[in-house]
Amino acid sequence: MSVTIRRHRPAGQSLTDVDVVIIGAGSAGLNAALVLGRCLRRVLVCDGGRPRNTESPAVQGFLTRDGTKPAELLRLAREQLRPYESVEIRPARVTALARQGHLFELKLEGETGRPSTVTARKVLLATGVEDELPPIDGMRQLWGKGVLHCPYCHGWEVRDQPLAVYGRAKMVTGLALLVSRWSKDVVACIDGPGVLTENARRRLHRQKIKIREEPVVRLEGTASGQLQCIVFESGEKLERAAVFIHAHQHQRTTLIEQIGCRITSKGAVWVSKTQQTSVPGLYAAGDNTPGLQQAILAAADGARAAIHINETLTREECPK
The missing domain is CATH 3.50.50.60 (FAD/NAD(P)-binding domain)
Structure with missing residues (x-):
């Protein structure tokens, strides 16, 4: 059955390419995409490469997926996103992120190196961290x-x-x-x-x-x-x-510094209770934020961020 994707434009704002761009295709990013897809939101997930837990033999402590290989967990997640026609996963690296008024402009680099630009109303950083051994x-x-x-x-x-x-x-x-x-x-x-x-x-x-x-x-x-x-x-x-x-860590992307996000004393991206960063409209979820780091917790962060993003978009579309 074909799904009609609703395209809303709040008063005084330009129509963007998508509602939300999710940067990162790990547990946090893909679970956020799932929730937003179920909300009929137009979502672009930018997959920039290998996740942090690639070398791990299995994902543990993840209800219904205990002992699953990391690559298999992501394969299942992508498979379950297929029915949601408003969600696109693209192998692309985000090279620049800028806020333009109420919107965001992102510059992408595809697998062949070809550049492109996409605009979004909200952005979710699910970029994870790198371990310094x-x-x-x-x-x-x-x-x-x-x-x-x-x-x-x-x-x-x-x-x-x-x-x-x-x-x-x-x-x-x-x-x-x-x-x-x-x-x-x-x-x-x-x-x-x-x-x-x-x-x-x-x-x-x-x-x-x-x-x-x-x-x-x-x-x-x-x-x-x-x-x-x-x-x-x-x-x-x-x-x-x-x-x-206890390995030291650093953020996997320079986009956080580029756009001026507040960083905690431990190098994590500061977020509010709604997973929003210090930059309005920019959210973060998963290992790049403060707290415990596990795949199931990253997935939960992604779901929480997606719900708050959808509710914020809805308020913008339905003003008082």
């Missing part, structure tokens, strides 16, 4: 399997095995205590300058978490990405099944 040999090669970032995502898979936590002194204690929920054999490996406080040492010792403060020079693992051991500067090797780290 410690410069240790083997860290990148084992990322996602032997080197892990989230015990809620991966703790079950490595439960009851010898584990390690690696990072700066201030970050290690909390993460090590958390990881000890999944294993009785946890070693806290302290990186770089800074020392553990006496209170931190006491808390770790109370949970029987060992502390290693020698520099780590490399990680050794299998070709499939499984960790085998941590190698210290002395040459000593510590056999471990996995190591958890």
Whole structure:
């Protein structure tokens, strides 16, 4: 059955190419597109490339999709968007984003490098973040399997095995205590300058978490990405099944700075309770915003943003 797409134009505004442009085609972006598609909104989703969790063997803790490969989850999401004729997913990178009065103008670059321009009434940033891994040999090669970032995502898979936590002194204690929920054999490996406080040492010792403060020079693992051991500067090797780290992160796109979004002290995009950034009409959802980072939570952020976007558009179309 064909669907009639309603094109509204609030008084005093130009008709735009679409109602909403969603930048990013991960869990947040695609779930937002689903909700907006069901609202008969004209939506363009710009897919700029590989998602952050590409190297992960599976998405965990996602109701009905626990254990699904990341690529398969996105394939299913795209498949479920097909009935919504008002939603288009385009392989394109957004190179420029500007607010023009009440509207937004975006410059796109397609797969062939061909430029184009699109206008929208609202924009949703679902661009995610990039992890900055410690410069240790083997860290990148084992990322996602032997080197892990989230015990809620991966703790079950490595439960009851010898584990390690690696990072700066201030970050290690909390993460090590958390990881000890999944294993009785946890070693806290302290990186770089800074020392553990006496209170931190006491808390770790109370949970029987060992502390290693020698520099780590490399990680050794299998070709499939499984960790085998941590190698210290002395040459000593510590056999471990996995190591958890708190990786530093940065925003995946410069569009946020380009348009002047407010950024939190931790580098996340500030958003209100309605997922709106400090720029009117510009929303953000998923890992690029403050809070916990999981696929199911990003999807929920996307749905929340989509609802607020649709209600804002409706108010503009139906003035008092």
